[in-house]
Amino acid sequence: MKMNLKFICNKNLVVTEVQPGKSLLDFIRKDLRLTGSKEGCREGDCGACTVLIGELENDRMIYKTVNSCIMPVGDINGKHLVTIEGLSDGKLNQIQNDFVEQGASQCGFCTPGFIVSLCGYFLSNEKPILKDAIDSLDGNVCRCTGYESIRNAINNSIVFLESNEGDSKRHIEKLVSSNFIPEYFLEIPQRLNNLSIDIQKDSVNGDAKQIIGGGTDLLVQRWEEIENADVNLIFNLHQNEKITVEDNICKIKATTTVSEFWESEIIKKYLPEITESLYLFGSLPIRNRATLGGNIINASPIADMTSILLALDAKLIIEGNSRKQIKLNEFYTGYKTMKLEPGEILDDIHIELPDEGARFNFEKISRRTYLDIASVNSSIYLVIDKDVISEVHLSAGGVAPIPLYLFETVNYLKGKEIAFETIKSAAEITLKEIKPISDARGSSAYKSLMLRNLLFAHFAKLFPNIIVVEELI
């Protein structure tokens, strides 16, 4: 079923009809005939297709980078889509100039994606610093430059912007006056308002069977089918606070993205250790779209958020004919099978707020540290009472057909004293609980050794002096 679409693309209003599940990149390149956004992989892994999606929040524009190749076009309804073509108006902008000056572009195929990501960074950071700007490029790969020239170019842009400091203009005005973005950006809030689109109502199609969250799994795996399917786009389903606390329970809407989870004041306050590891999840544009619900329902054995939520002993609230509750560690029944009936939708994820003194750690090993799927991951939640483990939850990914909660190891650890011998024995039990297979992410022997070491790594991180190196080898 086609859907009516009204949005602003760069400077222009676009009113059209689309198959909502179609890849946004195809729409941009083929329908809008804007070819600056490139297709390098169609799986969210290269960033050549990066675009900005701008939304009004309290009268301010919030821009986020996304991989257009795996975003359903229906999700841009009522928003501002910015492609590389919309980032310079007649003359190159400052970031582009710095790229040219530093030779930060060679073959040029990746370059539009880098420029878009960086403009996105500057739009959302009033106090830009080099390290953060580099972090915002974790979703862009370049095969030519080796990145040194890119780092130099960014550095120059930051210095340039700082030197333009002084007057107390709004950030966006400063970006315009410093030639980081074209002037038309200033009118966008007003123009978006005038569209009078109710993003929530005008996108969601509750009747369609095929649910799409962020699409970061679905559009990688089955884009050919999704392109013409009837889809229920739930990404914009929840427009209010997605993470709340009620009676000591933290309630997280399934449509919460990893970015929103990371930035949530509640999570920062109660689970600060988690937010420190979230840079290991995908890339910024992936995190901007990947929902927690999608992560759980996709049921990949190496899902990182699921690993974390297992260690937080999360409960799922599922909406269907009735509303049901099920513990995450009892949810999966086999490889990609779970206790979810057709037509049911994951609505909420509940976790108990952690006890005082609780510790958390997440470990993930992949071929490449940034933007990669885990070979093995593991999360631990621990409460220690006078050197004794009073509460513990432990999960492991990549070592079984499902995201695994290590029941036996947890049973063993409960009530034990924190000591090297305890951990060693626990690791032996863990190795009996898992069934890793050899695949493109590593041999089964490697995954076993890795998980053993990650158990030690959990404790080495939480109790730095506890591990005796000589006894590990």
Place this chain on the structure above:
Amino acid sequence: MKYYDTTQHVAGKSQFIDDITVPEGTLYAAIFYSPIAKGKIIKLNIEEAKNYSGVKAVFTHQDIEGANQIGGIVQDEELLASHEVDFVGQPIAIVVANDYLTAKNAAKKNQIEIEEETPILDPREAQRKGELIVQPMIFELGSTETVWDECNIIVEGIAESGAQEHLYLETQGAIAIPTEGGGLKIISSTQSPTAVQRVTANVLNMPMHKIEVDVMRLGGGFGGKEDQATPYAAMVGLAAHKLGKPVKMVLPRQEDMRITGKRHPYSSDFKIGLSKDLKILAYEASYYQNAGAAADLSPAVLQRTMTHATNSYFIPNVKATGYSCRTNLPPFTAFRGFGGPQGMFVIESAIHSAAKKLGVDPFEIQKKNLLRSGDEFPYSQIVEHGNAVKCWKHLEEKINLNEIKNGIAEFNSKSKFIKKGFALMPICFGISFTSKFMNQAGALVNIYQDGSIGISTAAIEMGQGVNTKIRNVAEKIFSIDISKIKIETTNTTRIPNTSPTAASSGADLNGKATELACVKLFDRLIDFAKNELRCREDSKIEIVNENIIVDGVQSELNWNELIQRAYFNRINLSAQAHFATPEIHFDTKKNKGKPFAYHSYGTGLIEVSVDCLRGTYEIDSVQVVHDFGKSINKVIDKGQAEGAIIQGIAWMTIEEILYDEKGKLMTDALSTYKIPGIHFTPKEFDVKFLENTENPFAVFGSKAIGEPPLMYGIAAYFAIRNAMESFNPNMNAEYKAPMTNERVLMALFNRNL
């Protein structure tokens, strides 16, 4: 010193194959390829695909009127498999439809019955079974046999390096448009326009002049589009010719990864002997090159392995034996370094294992044996203008090796799990195609009436900046503003018989041809100006910043006026020139001669940190002193060096190609094959230009830069080992690259892989 093409790139205005607006009625092609690595085709049924709604045609080998043959060096590769399949991904049929998705879905409807045979995946097994692409190659200098006895120590071992995916960000693609008179215009993402033209002409059984190949730019090549862009261009050529309609094909990433060739994996034996004072007296190596199912460029790649067997060292007695082994994997192909890196990894492994046995640092041996002018290479060329020692010294002036070594030892003694390590890598890389005839290029320079210039050459711009360098050459000669100079597309009707843009030689050869053509025009213009301005015979006429200067005095003419008057006076404002590298020769029977115009040198130092509990690592710093000659464009040259270094490091570390036991690629997507991201880049990255160096053999004293720096990356492998050894001195790691996280962890904890 701006890097010109980038002003288009940064604005998203540069056009690649998939961005070009195609003519109305263009059809799209998808490939049906072999799911099996080896077997006989019993039956192929294309009826269902043919009848699929939206499909225009399905082509198989039976539709080829000319030769079903795309092999360059050896005629051993079919465009579309006829009776046998030799690798997973071998093209069998082409499905053409109104749109790509239809073609792709229809291609899945083809049915094939194959009598499956056991594939050979291992090059040593292929060699044992006599499956060789060409006769074994032997390079010999002195006599190793007679000196083993004189050696203080002798070490033997095995060294293996893996395949590497090019991962040019733009995948393979081509568009073929029928032209009047039964010809074709092909727009291709190729490094070798003439190869596309020749092979397509052969396949269609027509003369080459009927086919025009045009190349705008490539979204990266790295060697992957030297030989292997051709089949896709030939396929759309075939389809367009048969249907009389434009046909386009751009490979989706996963398909590109599955069916195209990569850097050759090698398994090699080495034996090295040293004297008491660490001089390498003798070195023997046997290389088992995994060539894949067809020759492609493998023999030439192997030749470069052989010529680079001793890297930057003088070894008086050498015997290198090379086998190009036929296996059932997609034909491996050119990749930056072209076999050189594989050869160098072996000698570095040999040096490393000798150093371990002697209890010295590998760099002591490296330093002791560096090439000097007058030394002889194993192929008997004599070192001229040898800068190996100069680069090493220059690096040591910058950094104190002992300080680094002690600093690392101290850090390691205090750190439980994080261990640091370092290694050095000197390089020496020969510049020229090893096939002599390929060392030629052409340029056509046209000056238009308004003073603007268009230059065509045989060079392909793929990010290496060759177009900018060529503009720089013309800019220098004419002394005019660079905005007046445009580099045209590379087109076989303007420049015939192009050599591929490869072997780092693009700017050397085409820059020189451009220089010759520009000088022709310049001389013509100066003669004309002399006449026009009625100068004395011995007057000195120059062009400086677009002004015509006579004996140091500004004349009445500027560039634009000069050109206009020249035109009205019927002066030829167009010049063509051809350049052929002088003096090179090579006897492929004896494997002796002077195959290289000159050599590039440099020294690199890499430091790393390894997390020994998790088996992960980071590259802390890369410091290099490289001999760029007199750089034409420093921004470009530095960028080439940095990009190559990262690619080399990644080949040695995180990039791993895995096939399953049936020859199917397991790492066939960006989600399983990881190339460096920005966080992988070393925190400190310092590439220094060797000062006061000249190169008489290339344009304006410059040196080729595309490939050589890649080989500094080899130091990353040995630096990681160095760090690992301080965690587990007894680890027994084989010389196997890439040093993935998996290999690190398994070796540290003494597990077998």
